[in-house]
Amino acid sequence: MVRIIDYKQYTNEDGESFFALELQGGIEMVKSQKTERFYATARKVTIPSTFNEETCKSLIGTEMPGRIVKVETEPYEYTLKETGEVIELSHRYEYQPEIVQEAKVEKSSSTLDDFVKFENPVEQFSTNGVM
Template sequence: MVTVSDYKKRITQEGDEFLVLILQGGVEAVKSNTTGKMYFTAKQCSVPTTFDELTCQSIIGSQFPGTIEKIQCDPYEYISESGDTLTLEHRWQYVDNTEEMIAEHLVEDVEVI
């Protein structure tokens, strides 16, 4: 399950404004690569929407089936909250596995003679 935690305004390359929902997955325990200590985090991603601002505000806290998964992509630069510039080769994406689950449980039609 993922939870709508917020929404943000974004601007397209053409200058058009649109809204995205900020989705957050469940809490996970992770071990730090630098300190070796455990900490808690939750994966987040944004998903474009056709909703207006009032609708986005009203669905904060709503939950949807699915997960947030790491997807490989072309390298790009990212500026962290601390101001460091990082080169990343992945992004986080919302994956709704409803269609997968339906496909797994479908029974093929059989011809009755």
């Protein structure tokens, strides 16, 4: 499951603004490469939406089936907001909806004629225990 935790406003190439929803996956334990200690984190991703700001606000806290997955990409440069350091990445995160398979319904092979076979159902029952 993923949860909508926030929304952000962006402007597209045509100068039109739109809102994107920020999704967060479940908690994960990751081992630090520097300290070799574990820390808790969660994957996040933003996805564009057609919703207005009011709708985006009302969706915060909503859970949806699916998960956030790591997808390999061509290497690209990314600037860390906190430090300004430029690093090279070769992945991104994407929302992957859960594929819900419909339950297969077993249908009876009986027909209406099977149920109407008993022409005189009263004779099928004994009133004194003897047929």
